[in-house]
Amino acid sequence: xxxxxxxxxxxxRTWRAYLAATKVVSERLDRQLQRDAGMPTAYYxxxxxxxxxxxxxxxxxxxxxxxxxxxxxxxxAIARLEQNGWVTRRSCPTDKRGAFATLTEAGLATLVSAAxxxxxxxxxxxxxxLTANQVRHLGEIMATVGEHASAGCPAASCDDD
Amino acid sequence: xxxxxxxxxxxxRTWRAYLAATKVVSERLDRQLQRDAGMPTAYYxxxxxxxxxxxxxxxxxxxxxxxxxxxxxxxxAIARLEQNGWVTRRSCPTDKRGAFATLTEAGLATLVSAAxxxxxxxxxxxxxxLTANQVRHLGEIMATVGEHASAGCPAASCDDD
DNA sequence: TACGCATAGTTGAGCTTTCAATATCAGCGG
DNA sequence: CCGCTGATATTGAAAGCTCAACTATGCGTA
Numbered sequence: 001x002x003x004x005x006x007x008x009x010x011x012x013r014t015w016r017a018y019l020a021a022t023k024v025v026s027e028r029l030d031r032q033l034q035r036d037a038g039m040p041t042a043y044y045x046x047x048x049x050x051x052x053x054x055x056x057x058x059x060x061x062x063x064x065x066x067x068x069x070x071x072x073x074x075x076x077a078i079a080r081l082e083q084n085g086w087v088t089r090r091s092c093p094t095d096k097r098g099a100f101a102t103l104t105e106a107g108l109a110t111l112v113s114a115a116x117x118x119x120x121x122x123x124x125x126x127x128x129x130l131t132a133n134q135v136r137h138l139g140e141i142m143a144t145v146g147e148h149a150s151a152g153c154p155a156a157s158c159d160d161d
Numbered sequence: 162x163x164x165x166x167x168x169x170x171x172x173x174r175t176w177r178a179y180l181a182a183t184k185v186v187s188e189r190l191d192r193q194l195q196r197d198a199g200m201p202t203a204y205y206x207x208x209x210x211x212x213x214x215x216x217x218x219x220x221x222x223x224x225x226x227x228x229x230x231x232x233x234x235x236x237x238a239i240a241r242l243e244q245n246g247w248v249t250r251r252s253c254p255t256d257k258r259g260a261f262a263t264l265t266e267a268g269l270a271t272l273v274s275a276a277x278x279x280x281x282x283x284x285x286x287x288x289x290x291l292t293a294n295q296v297r298h299l300g301e302i303m304a305t306v307g308e309h310a311s312a313g314c315p316a317a318s319c320d321d322d
Numbered sequence: 323t324a325c326g327c328a329t330a331g332t333t334g335a336g337c338t339t340t341c342a343a344t345a346t347c348a349g350c351g352g
Numbered sequence: 353c354c355g356c357t358g359a360t361a362t363t364g365a366a367a368g369c370t371c372a373a374c375t376a377t378g379c380g381t382a
Contacts, residue, residue, distance in 0.1 A: 007280060011288055014300030018287070019206075021307040022183045023229055028310060034370090040338070045180075060361060068184055073339060075362055080338085097347045097360040119168060126179070127172055129309030134302050139175030141291060141299050146182040148290030149189060195340090201368070221331065234369060236332055241368085258330040258377045 025125045032121040037114035039084075042069070043077055044118065047086065047103065047111045056103035059092065063101055086110055186286045193282040198275035200245075203230070204238055205279065208247065208264065208272045217264035220253065224262055247271055 007015060030041050037044065049066040050056055058066070064074045078101050081087040086107030092098030103111075127135060168176060191202050198205065210227040211217055219227070225235045239262050242248040247268030253259030264272075288296060 010297055014296050017300050017303035021303040024310040125310045129306045135175050136171055137298055138302050139178050141295050142178035142182040145290045146178055149185040149286045
């Protein structure tokens, strides 16, 4: 804590712009999905992950890994999604501790009908503001940050609990 | 909804990297602040905004604008911060509807002691991963996104209620 | 003055997330 | 086979956020 090495002017500007922009973008996406599809972004991402999985189902652990979510959060979320009829649970035959989450027809239908509006909002909130070069740059930067932050992080790899 | 104009490969990569990176970064910051300072990031930002204001106080509306928060969220947050002894409320003499939020000594002390750890985590999670050029680029891109998204947004400018 | 409407801020209910248990089961060494 | 350790998943309570009222006040206008 001695000499905390403060932020330079460039860093300060970047950090504040980052904070502001990410907040606005995520709020827009949340609002759009909640309004048009009746679910928060986190649940949409769960449905996407399931829809891209073999047979539309995944083990809870894998699903948690894909969505970078804690097991606890996922459990609650799946409970809610099950209640909505978008997902069902299936216990794993080979490992009695395990459970699969399976996308239902209704869940897939909801996802399909929600996707265009969501993609539209992603464009409107983020991509449309940028040139093709900026999109590529942002992708590289974010990929770097993602790898770096996950690697050097004490709490992101080793989940909760 | 006809022809939703899907994402290109570049856009898809960028979007997914963006989602992953922003999620990891915000989780790291949240955890660090919660662990070391006993408050979520949103509350820390409120304290920062107050500490930078004249006399350490701001009208609720202005504070909401600075922190890009809804009035409702801010009300709840200030109630909590007041309960912690970090902020006090003062009713506005010239407009009896209005209220000021004022940073207390204890609040400032908490902020000062939390700041180095927070800055360290900002570096560790985001800045250290990037070259100086990338930091500058990211700043420009995020500034663009912030302006664009706030401008063309139906729900970000006109707050809640 | 009285009416109407907009503004500032608060409140309560419902929902999601987090954190700390808890229960169940797999794998392994004795 | 028994017991131990670690992994899988769930649960309940507490906290924060969102949404929709609601209160109280300012302000323009007839």
